[in-house]
Amino acid sequence: MRGVNADSRSVTPPAPATVLPRLAVPAGILAAVVGAFAYVAAVDPNEPGHYPVCPLWRVTGLYCPGCGGLRSAHAFAHGDLVAALHANAMAVAAYAVFAVLWTVWVVRVTRGRPVRVDPGPAPLWTLGVLLLAFTVLRNLPYGGWLHP
Numbered sequence: 001m002r003g004v005n006a007d008s009r010s011v012t013p014p015a016p017a018t019v020l021p022r023l024a025v026p027a028g029i030l031a032a033v034v035g036a037f038a039y040v041a042a043v044d045p046n047e048p049g050h051y052p053v054c055p056l057w058r059v060t061g062l063y064c065p066g067c068g069g070l071r072s073a074h075a076f077a078h079g080d081l082v083a084a085l086h087a088n089a090m091a092v093a094a095y096a097v098f099a100v101l102w103t104v105w106v107v108r109v110t111r112g113r114p115v116r117v118d119p120g121p122a123p124l125w126t127l128g129v130l131l132l133a134f135t136v137l138r139n140l141p142y143g144g145w146l147h148p
Contacts, residue, residue, distance in 0.1 A: 022109045030102060041077035045070035063138050065090055065131045068148020087148045090134050 043050050056064045068088035075083035076095060084092050108115050138146035 019110055019112075023106065026102065026106050026109060033098070037073055037077045040070055040073045045074050063135070063147060065135045067138075071148055086145075089146065090131065 045051050051070055054064060054067050056062055057067055066088070069091045072084045072087035072091040073095075075081075075087055076092065081092070105115055134146070137143040
């Protein structure tokens, strides 16, 4: 059995030379995300003219699930969690989910285990219902605390 110690039946960790190439994609994704956050941290979305206005908000006056996402990322990058949550709470939840999934990905790649992304219909429907509820709630009169 390759990669398994016959005496203890435990999986031996892969050699560092084989791990580094497998970490290239997760490292590239992290670099892209850090670069995007660095850009949004440097270029304030609260100042007009730096970013385009949400087309749905411009045409209808309704907030989409992404409205306030850049302001949320800007506040998050500056360590202001309260302002980030106020700008877009779902975006902050997405940052946390990304961090967890990226960490699981790196751990699995480092240990030489396959990475499977197959959420199935229940989590996808749950996510869709949460986004819809968030969108509807932030556009109702009593959902003003969710406005960006």
